[in-house]
Amino acid sequence: MAELTKGEIKRNALVKATIELVNNSGFHAAPMSKIAKMANVSPATIYLYFENKQDLVNQVYIEVKAAFTEYAFESFDPKMEVEEGFEIIWKRIADFKLKECEEAMFLAQCDNTPMIDEPSRQQGIKHLQPLLDLWERGKNEGKIKPLSDYILYAYAINPLSFLMIAQKRGGFQLNEDHLEEAYQSAWSSIKK
Amino acid sequence: MAELTKGEIKRNALVKATIELVNNSGFHAAPMSKIAKMANVSPATIYLYFENKQDLVNQVYIEVKAAFTEYAFESFDPKMEVEEGFEIIWKRIADFKLKECEEAMFLAQCDNTPMIDEPSRQQGIKHLQPLLDLWERGKNEGKIKPLSDYILYAYAINPLSFLMIAQKRGGFQLNEDHLEEAYQSAWSSIKK
Amino acid sequence: MAELTKGEIKRNALVKATIELVNNSGFHAAPMSKIAKMANVSPATIYLYFENKQDLVNQVYIEVKAAFTEYAFESFDPKMEVEEGFEIIWKRIADFKLKECEEAMFLAQCDNTPMIDEPSRQQGIKHLQPLLDLWERGKNEGKIKPLSDYILYAYAINPLSFLMIAQKRGGFQLNEDHLEEAYQSAWSSIKK
Amino acid sequence: MAELTKGEIKRNALVKATIELVNNSGFHAAPMSKIAKMANVSPATIYLYFENKQDLVNQVYIEVKAAFTEYAFESFDPKMEVEEGFEIIWKRIADFKLKECEEAMFLAQCDNTPMIDEPSRQQGIKHLQPLLDLWERGKNEGKIKPLSDYILYAYAINPLSFLMIAQKRGGFQLNEDHLEEAYQSAWSSIKK
């Protein structure tokens, strides 16, 4: 296990504080001073690690997105069968969205908001490539509908975000059965 | 056609300006002064129609959501067959999301953000009832999977928001064929 | 009894509202809009009767001060003995301060504050002349200490304002006995 | 002499500026921006030392009141004879009111206005206790009239405020002789 330098610890605290504050109050109610306080750090210290507020949010976004995709593909192997691979990725993603709730909420907010600048958004999408490749193969093997990646993502993956938010807001609890049903719906919607 | 009073015209201009500014910059970068300027009105005038910024956004949300659902159900008749009814509603929703892009973007941002307060959010959901009723009937008639409404919505409706945003951000154009495909995916994911 | 015109009724309502609001919240928290509302009148209507806020307050001050002095001297006759005259005036003033509490509080606030402009203040003092004349006579007759009018007023009259405020703020109730005691103190402090 | 920190210097400047501005224009015409400017400080800096405008005024009131009472009792010793003690206190108070004119004017305005909130007002009164104790003893020893403290204060002390304001407003200059006369009036009004 890597030792974290003092600086890394602070940076991490800042990232975490940003996520939490933005989640609970939105970008507009997450002032730097509060972020600093929540991270037990002086406001000035933030600027040792980030250029400005926009940069802070961008970097947090990129890192969380990276953590998300890493998690998603951890047990995936490109040589797997299409359906098996998809199921494995899907379930990891579901896992992430339901267990790393804070991170996932943050991403949802970033993805539906002009909060993040375009370059960072692009940067965040990059790591999704293995899934797109899998779909490509699926289409070639006739196992997946020959749809645009956008449509595939919209039906196969994105619904999980909606469910996560619904769950976070209360009024709906996603259990194991629901999850299996959701997976079936996801697969139904893209399988040939 | 109803005559609009001078006040209604101003209020409408404010609503429109709010949508546009929030869409392009987010809540945090949509100051009252800009909203006023865009609506050709003094900042003080806003407060004749809305209590404060939160109230402004809440009301805009509720109104846009109402317009959305009214549009969605316009050509729907509760006596229709389940699949026919669903298709009609779905296509109206798709229409709205792709044509009334500004309004739809605004809703997406509100729905994924702590921008709107809870009561207003609840208020906004109300009018969705006819769709939930249709699904209920569909489940009883064995035509729709016996899933939670949340899951049905996540797969049947919500993907359209993702596609709309993707299109708005560029890099993807949703044409007639795509739309039909998307509908098929939606229906596949919830039909029994 | 004189009939009041509609205009006079409105003006009176405005005067009364001003007194009440300024008393309870101070000049700085008595906006024209609230004064108007409390007087059941449009804000614009105020400007039919008064030039601006300063003028409103000035005029209210002058009128209340006039009412105060009129009340004070009502049963006084310049031909009375000095002590008798003083007692009569003093008790009328005490009456006013304790019964017309609102008006008296308003005067106290005006007199200790840069709320009123100088000319209006001078105007308000004018009607006090009979008391000053009485004192003059008292001094000549060797019945009253040969002190500056300011000092006489400070000791003979002004304490009533302090007592009134203390009573209004609670924690102290001025009864008949107190009043007699106070009068004795007043007279002691100025009599030769 | 204690060294003042940079912060204390700024705070003091703010307190002083507040007194001066409120004196000359009243609470309602003493905007934070002017206070800041007069203290050679940014508006935002005020909020490092005070929570908000109300808090600023409250704190200034409490501090000035404390300075006032400290000054008043400086050369007083509880073991003094009643009359001697009273004279000493009275003259110190007179001194303060006539020399520390700014502070005294500020207190007068606060005491006759809903400018200060109740808790702060109570806080301000606390330190007056030694005078009340002296009066208590005076009453027991049969040297002072058995009157309510409110009445005693109204006649023995409060007139000084009136005289101070009269002097500040011009048209009347309080010299040594006046002062002695005033003291005699004060004592006459409360002595048995």
Added chain:
DNA sequence: CATGAATGAGGATTCATTCAT
């Protein structure tokens, strides 16, 4: 006379950012 709607100027307060230490 009377008004409700409208507003520009200004008020309190906050915030991202900097700087001296």
Added chain:
DNA sequence: TATGAATGAATCCTCATTCAT
């Protein structure tokens, strides 16, 4: 590297005042 104090620029909002009706 780290900070607390400091700030100018903005932000939300209010208010005295006006004007078309």
